[in-house]
Amino acid sequence: MIALTIDGKEIEVETGRTLLEAARENGIHIPTLCYHEALKPYGGCRMCVVELETPRGPRVVASCTYPVEDGAVVHTETDQIGQLRKVAAQLLMARAGHTPFIQELAASVGVDSTPYTLPTDSCVLCSRCVRACQEIVGIGAISMANRGSDRVVAPPFSISSADCIECATCVQVCPTDAITLKLITDRNRTVHVWPSEFARGACRLCEYHADEWMDVGAQEQTVHG
Amino acid sequence: MATTGQERIIQPRVSDIRKILDKQSNGASSLLAVLEDIQHQYRFLPRDALIMVSERIPVPLSRVYSVATFYNAFSLKPRGRHCFQVCTGTACHVRGATLVINRLETLLGIETGETSDDLEYTLETVNCLGACALGPIVVTEQGYDGMMTISKVDKLMRRVHSLGSENADAGKPAQVDAAATDTAPPA
Amino acid sequence: MKQLASPKELEAWRQEILAGVDPERPCLRVCDGTGCRALGSQELLGKLHEALNGDGGENGKVDVVATGCPGVWEQGPLVSVDPQQIAYMRVSPDDAEAIVNETLGTGEVIDKLLYKDPSNGEQIVKEPDLPFSSLQTRRVTALSGQIDPCRIEAYLAHGGYAALARALYDMDPEGIIDEVTRSGLRGRGGAGFPTGVKWKFCRQSQSDEKYIICNADEGDPGAFMDRSLLEANPHSIVEGMIIGARAMGATAGFIYARSEYPLAVEHLNLALAQAREHGLLGENILGSGFNLDIDIRLGAGAFVCGEETALMASIEGRPGEPRPRPPFPAQSGLWGKPTNINNVKSWSSIPLIIANGPEWFAEVGTEKSKGTAIFSMVGKINNTGLVEVPMGITLRELIFDVGGGVPGDKEFKAVQIGGPSGGCIPADHLDAEIDYDSLSKLGAIMGSGGLVVTDEDTCMVDLARYFMNFVQEESCGQCLPCRWGTRVLLDILTRICDGEGEPEDIGRLEELAPMVKVSSLCGLGQTAPNPVLSTLRYFRDEYEAHVIEKRCPAGICRGLITYEIDEEVCTGCMVCARNCPVDAISGEKQEVHHIDTDVCTRCGMCMQVCKFDGIRVY
Known part of the structure; x- marks a missing residue:
């Protein structure tokens, strides 16, 4: 067991836990976006930053990836942390301020508007879908493509992926509904949407739909409005 | 993205890709080296080649795709037979690399990052080549040309053009103004 | 092939190699690094061998060694003649014959190939006497330019x-x-x-x-x-x-x-x-x-x-x-x-x-930074190149003594140290000693040793924009502050340079940049805002001139300057008009030309092609 202090509260947790887990297990709230209980920590959104006391002054770390250390003294709500979360939320609002999830997250750190401008998109690149497809489903039908601010989530070549098994796990873990699932009743097909729309078949794993499975894996995409 | 006309032109040969793959025996960690070799051979990464790589190494196609789109050295679109790379390192920048780029864009009739429709010319920028005292620098298949001025760009263009082209008429660059040559840049 | 199975065998081979070295034997050391190659060193090597007519190489009377770069790039291709250690610069293939016949043959020094001190016009013959050599402490780079790296x-x-x-x-x-x-x-x-x-x-x-x-x-x-x-x-x-x-x-x-x-x-x-x-x-x-x-x-x-x-x-x-x-x-x-x-x-x-x-x-250096530091000095500096100096040398010594100062009669403005991760240091701090700790106190970093000298003609806002553009393109995009923070910082800086900045933009930079610095996942994002923060710290007036007065003091930012043709100078030769990529220049032959400022994109093409220096920037 490891003993540490978070916001003045002395707590004990198992070795190997992260600061975020330690805090949550003890009723201390830290806002998160890219974190998902079922997925490996990613450290991408930086909403969960906290201050760690060090001999050289406070050090800012992402609580979702930082392991608990014996004797660590952690502060989750300082002026600096408030400011860092505020600016991160403002950037998120510039990107996806139209989504209820981001609006709520921003409101929780006191942000309701943004002074910045970014190309608007529901996808906030939290990578939950990519990680779920890799870690939970074990397929890796989608990945991050490009880099920097050009980064997008995409299946290879941005066309319908032959590896996708239509399980819709990505839809489940997407916080901002950037990936949705549509049932087209007359042909009983599901369609996933990330920036583009991809014609898909019914879930290959699902017995109920098994007899209705049609091979549409290689169909061309239709670009979503 | 739908397959463009340009991509259809070049079909990788299975035996060529196999040869490249056989040279590298480190599994997933050889992915970059394999892609570098394919890029070198075809001047871009043909889609079919990437699918073969994914099956043979093996790694998920999504990982091949993410690597192929991450690194600057890789291109998913065909590149021209003659490639002009303008260094945009700090030294080249302060010495007027932008002017060199503008001139090449005018002469080639393409924007930076583009390839001419006939697949003759590609114009792109490259991160610092570490030859800073020679800036601005342009790299072609003939090597480095340093201390570029507009007149030197014009001369280089004529030299590269005289190397011949696969389809000579279509590949002609815009006319170069002879009167502009042999002028020194402002001090 | 010698397979060395013990230190003794290594030493024996070394002694054998040394026994074959005649210090009096004439040797031409030709720099064949990337820089000199681009300037024609390969052709020069060929011509030297030709001129030596079979006397070059191990079996001849003269050694010809292709070396790596000794550091002085701007002056290449370089040839050094041993054992006299005569240093020739800017040697063209046409000079090969003279070097072989005169310097090797009769011992004559070729004046036109010697280094000339820009301050007093004095010619320097020997390699160790060159100002940038004598002021350096070459340890890590001691063999650069001395040996054949391929042997x-x-x-x-x-x-x-x-x-x-x-x-x-x-x-x-x-x-x-x-x-x-x-x-x-x-x-x-x-x-x-x-x-x-x-x-x-x-x-x-x-x-x-x-x-x-x-x-x-x-x-x-x-x-x-x-x-x-x-x-x-x-x-x-x-x-x-x-x-x-x-x-x-x-x-x-x-x-x-x-x-x-x-x-x-x-x-x-x-x-x-x-x-x-x-x-x-x-x-x-x-x-x-x-x-x-x-x-x-x-x-x-x-x-x-x-x-x-x-x-x-x-x-x-x-x-x-x-x-x-x-x-x-x-x-x-x-x-x-x-x-x-x-x-x-x-x-x-x-x-x-x-x-x-x-x-x-540890005998050179400062208390906490030992040894030497290697810098590449580029930008507005006379001796562009690579230098190795003791840690603790002052910026002034480095830039003005070793680097030969700023070309022309321009005034030094600042030096950017550490590239896109570093910061700029203005003239007031030229006497600061260079080591890890003092540089970080000034808002720069030692970085890998890239050093860009700027003068009065450099716009610091534009320089910050250049570095931000670089890191923005190079950000991997994994964490939010670096992916979008640098993008927004770049957009703001671009807006300012385009003349569309608002006074509030300075505050936006000041709020966003520290967040990117503290919150980013890796060193790239954590240092990316340094160029903005340090130029804001030392050159805030330039930012204010851009957003409040709508003026670029250095005359660089395209959105804030106007090009005009000097009527006194223009001969109506039409070269500028023909070369203007947007057809913004009009005028008849042998009559004064005019630039339509609404069409002009301030690309600078006319300025570079004008033979009479007739383009003015306001």
């Missing part, structure tokens, strides 16, 4: 691999780490972490496999120290790595090199092959029972791969995305095994420390 014999003749023999036979791993620690060597890649401490961490990690990596992914735009060293003395890096592997117990080594450096990679490959051939690399090195091989891995164009964890991801065949630390590479690095990464310059310092002792290494 292991040349490295051995200068004591090469003696340090390795000592490390393998006379020292235990702890002893090696102790000497490196006592030398005070700090990571030359930029962060300045004590190398000995880093090695100790890796040594202490228990594992069946351990890796060492040489970070040769020099991505800082405007820095070329690593490229130069790899080209000019690759064996020193290989030797340093083997010593490090022995100290840390590493089982394999990698050199991660930029693919943009083809000559460096070629020389490295040669050096590795030679070391293997002679029993200095591979199984049972020098008969000691110690095994290590080193592989080269090529980068594919991603600046972020200079960051340790991104570099390892790239070697593993993944996108160069950094990962959070801890765990540190010394605990869990490449393929999850303990890994130690050092920069090119750090590795090549190791043989010097082991051969000469930590005390020798």
